[in-house]
Each structure stands twice: as C-alpha cells, then as structure tokens.
Amino acid sequence: MTKTELFLEYLTTDGYRPSLDEDNDISFKHERINYILFPNEKDETFFRLMIPFFWELETPEETERAMKVMMKLNADYKAAKFYVMQNDVCVAAEAFYAKPEDVKTLLGRYIDLLASAMREFRQLMRDEAPPAAPLAQA
Template sequence: MKTTDRGLRCTAVLIRSNPDCEDSEMPSMFKTCTMTAVTFAMLLAFIASPCRAQDKAALSSEKPVTWTKEALQQSHMEFLKSEGYSPRVDEDGDVAFKFEGRTYYLLIAEDDPNLMRLAYPNFWSLENEDERQRAQVAALKATKDTKVAKVFLTDKNTWAMVSLFLAEPDDFHPVFSRCLSALRLSVNTFADTMRGN
C-alpha cells in the first residue's frame, strides 16, 4: 500500500471517529492529514533514494564471471587435476579424463554454461537390429534403475550421461564423485541386462 493511500485512510478514520465534527471543519482536517501523509511519503522517498543509488552502484561495480568456452575448459581442467586426474581438451573442445581404464568427458556447452554433462560415449556398439532392440530395453532399464544417469542409443552405438542444471558452472564439484558413480552404475546395469544377468 502506498503511503499516500494510508494518509487518505487515516483521514477517513479520523472523520468517522469524530461525529461531532462540523462539515466546515472537514475540508481543513482532510487537507491537514493529507499534507502530513504526503510530506511523510516524500521524506521516506528522500531517505530511501540514496540507499537505492548506492545499491545500484555496488551491483554495477561487481564484474560477473563470463563463462566462455575457454573459461569452462580451464575450470574443469583445474578441478579434475585437483582430484588426481590427468585431463585433456579433445579435438571437439570437451574435457576428457580417464578413470579405471575408461575415458569420460565433461562436455562443454558455451551457449549454456549452467548445463553440466558428464558423458561416457560409445561403450556398446550395436551390430544388428536384434541387438539394437535388446539395447533399447537395456537402456530403459539402466535409466530407470539409476538416479540422474541416463543411457541412450545413437545410430550404431550407446552412450551414458549425467546431466545437471547448475546455478554456477562449477557447482558440480561437491557431487562429481557421486555423478561418476551413477554413470558407472548405469553402464554396468545396461551391460548386465544385455548379457542376460
């Protein structure tokens, strides 16, 4: 509610609460209360405006991080090195690293830096249509049975991936090991299903 609205309501309450007030006094009382309310509103606006200006100045002086492709690559590389991996940037610009003999990728999406995708591509080739049909069932089972991770088919191969939306691109660091475990579990579930285990 605006302060001037409060002033008008205050005036109405004062007039209603004073039934002995003569009609000739009402305009004067109304004018006094309204002027008081307007003055109070102007005082509040005067006090608040420097604060708002200072807040805007403080916000404009902060330089936001620009997550370019190179900045994302560098951030992922530094994190993986701190975790004991030996990452590299591949020919597509994604960050690759090995874990237990398998090559995983942190896929770079410069147009959507808040999207984190941890991928294990091409882990099961599809030789024929019969295998493809069985792989579709296995992929659905692996995706259903594993939190966050999903398994899907490409033309002649199979991928596993964990995808997360993040407030900041490096917010996945605390949950990275869990994402990697989920990815491995989805791959193992797929393979077990394909082998009939």
C-alpha cells in the first residue's frame, strides 16, 4: 500500500471525504476548513498538512501586519509554520514518523493544531486592524 492510499484510508475511516488531485495531493474539509495533505511518496516517513490561502493580503500595510503576526505565531506554535504564497497566508505542519500507524494520531493532532493556529491568526489580524475611516458627512 502506498502512503497516499494509507492516508486516504485513514481519512475515510475517520469520517472525512478526501479527494485526490492530479499531483496525488489529498484535499479534504474539516469543520468548514479546507486542508491539503501532501503525502510525499519519495520520503517514506514524512508528510505535510496545510490550510492553504485562508487570508488574502490586499495592501502593503496589511502584509506588514500579517508578517508580524506570523512571526509571533511561528514562535508560539510548536509545529505550525505560517507563510505567504501568491498574496495569501497559509499555515502548514510537517512531520516525520517512525511507523505508518503513527500517522493516524499525528493527522488528528495536526488537523486540530492548524485550525487553532489559523483562528488565532485571524483573530490577531482583526484585533490589530486599523480603524475604518469615518464616513464623509454631507
């Protein structure tokens, strides 16, 4: 059984509805959050799980704020790594494992970790957002 098949089996058994893309990456949803699992068949004891493109960066000021928040959270979270791809913020966790059966425990833990990290990022960005400009009076 390939790693991809193993991950698909674990996710399906746990009640997810995973789908495979043309690159053999696995997509699934949990609590309305989109995840991508990169099995990496070339490295038999490694995988990466990501929540992609969950916060669009629209201005240089917002990008600067996001970088500060990402640096804080990268230091605070043990395994979550925030970064920017195509003007969008992503968060991922990468893991090595000893035995294939370890993956099942790691996946559940990382799914929860990434959701928590993403929520904290969103909250910090909202908390640090500059006040809206007052409406012009006629």
